[in-house]
Amino acid sequence: MQTKRIVITGGASGLGYALAQMAAQKGWQVAILDRDTERGEAVLPSLQRLQPATLFFPCDVTRISDLENVARVLEQRWQGVDVLVNNAGVAQVGKLTDTSISDWQWIIDINLLGVVRGCKAFIPLMQQQGGGHIVNVASMAGLLDVPNMTSYNATKAAVVSLSETLENELAADNIKVTAVCPSFFKTNLGKGMRSSIEGMDVKLEKLMSQSKLNATDIAKAIMRALERQQSYTLPHRHGRFAWYMKRFLPRAWYRRVLHKQVKKHDES
Structure with a gap:
């Protein structure tokens, strides 16, 4: 894969940082964006040892001005951006009846509108240069319907739909779009998680620790998806x-299997 210019939101930790390391090792020009300025400044030297030109920008994806400012700076420094990875996200767990409207607004503002803002800030630059690739990190939660995760599932499903729609809208501009849908893996998703279910932080940590894949594995899958220009990677x-199972089984059969698995996890 040829040298590219990549921008990663939520790039100071977890999957974003693993992907930044991988891209830097390949000699790509890398810019990580994160609202955690202290963490971003702390990890920047490790990335610059791999690729001296790596940049860090303090950035909050709930502010379109932050993203537009980064796009302007990179247009001047790099003369464009080849890959945008909308990775920043948060978690909220609970039944719809137990989830406040303010929590809904919080998760939508980050998980969905954060992706929308990233796209709005960088698509004009990609159109201007004649192409690019957008990677939107969704989740298997956006394809399945595990109970007690209403708001999280809904925002990730919206990211999948947004990605599919953008793929159609941007085809004529030679801009590819990939939706990434991992299951649980070891990351910092639990940090700042909001939950109305007691003990959910412990359960989430257990689910993540049991995963056979880690952040580096997911980053490798994203790099393959970029190379192959895949619409999805699971x-x-x-x-x-x-x-x-959800696609091909009768709905009633699928629901029985799903609830059996949820009960198994609740009892473990």
């Missing part, structure tokens, strides 16, 4: 299996 085997 890195977890069990996640793909669950999605196939």
Whole structure:
């Protein structure tokens, strides 16, 4: 894969940082964006040892002005951006009846509108240069319907739909779009998670620690998706299996299997 210019939101930790490391190792020009300025400044030297030109920008994806400012600076420094990875996200767990409207607004503002803002800030630059690739990090939660995760599922499903729609809208501009849908893996998703279910932080940590894939594995899947220009990447085997069941089994059968699995996790 040829040298590219990549921008990653939520790039100071977790999947974003793993992807930044991988891109820097390949000699790509890398810019990580994160609202955690202290963390961003702390990890920047490790990335610059791999690629001296790596940049860090303090950026809050709930502010379109932050993203537009980064786009302007990179247009001047890099003369364009080849890959945008909308990775920043948060988690909220609970039944719809137990989730406040303010929590809904919070997660929508970051998980969905954060992706929208990233796209609005960088698509004009990609159109101007004649092409590019957008990677939107969704989740298997956006394809499945696990109970007690109403708001999270809804925002990730919206990111999948947004990605599919953009793929159609931007085809004439030679801009590719990929939706990434991992299952649980070890990351910092639990940090700042909002939950109305007691003990959910412990359960989430257990689910993530049991995953056979880590952030580096998901980053590798994203790099393959970029190279192959895939519309989707579902890195977890069990996640793909669950999605196939939802697509091809009668709804009642699928729901019985789903609830059996949820009960198994609740009892473990």
